[in-house]
Amino acid sequence: xxxxxxxxxxxxxxxxxxxxxxxxxxxxxxxxxxxxxxxxxxxxxxxxxxxxxxxxxxxxxxxxxxxxxxxxxxxxxxxxxxxxxxxxxxxxxxxxxxxxxxxxxxxxxxxxxxxxxxxxxxxxxxxxxxxxxxxxxxxxxxxxxxxxxxxxxxxxxxxxxxxxxxxxxxxxxxxxxxxxxxxxxxxxxxxxxxxxxxxxxxxxxxxxxxxxxxxxxxxxxxxxxxxxxxx
Amino acid sequence: xxxxxxxxxxxxxxxxxxxxxxxxxxxxxxxxxxxxxxxxxxxxxxxxxxxxxxxxxxxxxxxxxxxxxxxxxxxxxxxxxxxxxxxxxxxxxxxxxxxxxxxxxxxxxxxxxxxxxxxxxxxxxxxxxxxxxxxxxxxxxxxxxxxxxxxxxxxxxxxxxxxxxxxxxxxxxxxxxxxxxxxxxxxxxxxxxxxxxxxxxxxxx
Numbered sequence: 001x002x003x004x005x006x007x008x009x010x011x012x013x014x015x016x017x018x019x020x021x022x023x024x025x026x027x028x029x030x031x032x033x034x035x036x037x038x039x040x041x042x043x044x045x046x047x048x049x050x051x052x053x054x055x056x057x058x059x060x061x062x063x064x065x066x067x068x069x070x071x072x073x074x075x076x077x078x079x080x081x082x083x084x085x086x087x088x089x090x091x092x093x094x095x096x097x098x099x100x101x102x103x104x105x106x107x108x109x110x111x112x113x114x115x116x117x118x119x120x121x122x123x124x125x126x127x128x129x130x131x132x133x134x135x136x137x138x139x140x141x142x143x144x145x146x147x148x149x150x151x152x153x154x155x156x157x158x159x160x161x162x163x164x165x166x167x168x169x170x171x172x173x174x175x176x177x178x179x180x181x182x183x184x185x186x187x188x189x190x191x192x193x194x195x196x197x198x199x200x201x202x203x204x205x206x207x208x209x210x211x212x213x214x215x216x217x218x219x220x221x222x223x224x225x226x227x228x229x230x231x
Numbered sequence: 232x233x234x235x236x237x238x239x240x241x242x243x244x245x246x247x248x249x250x251x252x253x254x255x256x257x258x259x260x261x262x263x264x265x266x267x268x269x270x271x272x273x274x275x276x277x278x279x280x281x282x283x284x285x286x287x288x289x290x291x292x293x294x295x296x297x298x299x300x301x302x303x304x305x306x307x308x309x310x311x312x313x314x315x316x317x318x319x320x321x322x323x324x325x326x327x328x329x330x331x332x333x334x335x336x337x338x339x340x341x342x343x344x345x346x347x348x349x350x351x352x353x354x355x356x357x358x359x360x361x362x363x364x365x366x367x368x369x370x371x372x373x374x375x376x377x378x379x380x381x382x383x384x385x386x387x388x389x390x391x392x393x394x395x396x397x398x399x400x401x402x403x404x405x406x407x408x409x410x411x412x413x414x415x416x417x418x419x420x421x422x423x424x425x426x427x428x429x430x431x432x433x434x435x436x
Binding site for chain 2: 074075143144145146147148149150180181184185186187189190
């Protein structure tokens with residue numbers, strides 16, 4: 001090969017390497033962006049499939065107590081009375097108050113839950129144990145820390161306690177799965193005590209299958225939600 | 232004395248201004264606390280010294296493998312009044328009913344709750360003296376890291392990564408270290424490893 005051709009070939013190869021070096025990072029950014037969009041679309045599709053608790057105009061207007069953060073007192077919750085049309089059915093009622101809690105107070109700084117989080121499903125078992133399934137955003141968008149996570153869980157528990165007396169205990173799931181923690185700190189493997197009538201406490205001594213802290217009925221509900229999430 | 236700088240690896244914890252990440256920043260708090268505790272005569276183990284992320288159970292196991300250990304997990308929050316610090320212990324829980332005299336791993340903290348509270352109160356008192364605006368009393372929260380720890384165990388959370396300048400957090404380091412060391416020095420004389428009753432009247436230390 002003549003020296004002239006070697007220079008030409010070298011030049012073409014160099015240009016190809018430079019073009020690839022410029023193109024591949026942009027391509028990677030596009031792939032990552034597409035991946036996030038696909039995940040969000042899947043989450044959105046699931047939300048659309050799951051009916052949000054209907055607010056019937058026939059439901060009576062009821063004064064409910066919502067527990068949001070207190071602006072004056074750091075790390076404290078403050079009951080706020082609002083008037084809502086609420087169902088008499090405890091499951092619908094629980095969905096309605098939790099959706100109101102998620103929608104947040106007028107003052108955004110008093111918010112305890114991330115604005116983009118959603119309640120995906122809610123069940124109450126015959127023994128008074130409720131299971132609430134939240135979208136991933138409750139974990140990914142919440143400010144990280146013991147205080148903020150504790151405030152989020154407490155606001156859910158106290159709002160349910162004030163408005164749905166049938167609920168004695170609560171299990172919190174994230175995207176149909178049992179989670180170790182909310183966002184790295186507060187323990188979600190346990191059942192939270194909602195109502196003082198629950199003498200058994202948050203840590204139930206019922207026999208559980210090996211490797212699980214959950215009593216059998218809750219385990220069944222968790223499995224049911226996990227299957228629903230996979231679909 | 233087992234000190235646990237929280238998070239690490241891909242889990243950066245809280246992230247704030249000036250690129251502050253909880254997992255990095257907490258290492259310097261832990262290193263200073265280790266030094267202050269060693270000055271008080273404590274033997275100190277860190278659950279991590281670099282950018283790794285042991286599991287909750289691995290971190291607890293460092294304390295559970297020692298007899299007479301105490302455990303402190305250290306965090307920096309993303310919220311809260313900046314320049315303050317709070318101590319957390321696990322909430323009250325019924326003693327696990329068992330017939331073996333062994334402590335179930337998932338509830339390892341339960342027999343140590345009263346000791347944890349005592350230790351937490353002493354550390355919180357020291358922190359509230361140093362950092363104005365910190366609560367006078369300790370807080371309760373179901374902190375995952377504490378549940379599986381079979382030793383007096385507390386979580387210390389510093390506020391916050393949302394400081395205007397990194398130096399605000401850096402200035403807290405000696406005070407946090409000194410407060411924890413003093414609280415632990417006050418706690419040491421009262422610490423007796425609890426015994427666990429087993430059927431037949433004997434006890435297991």
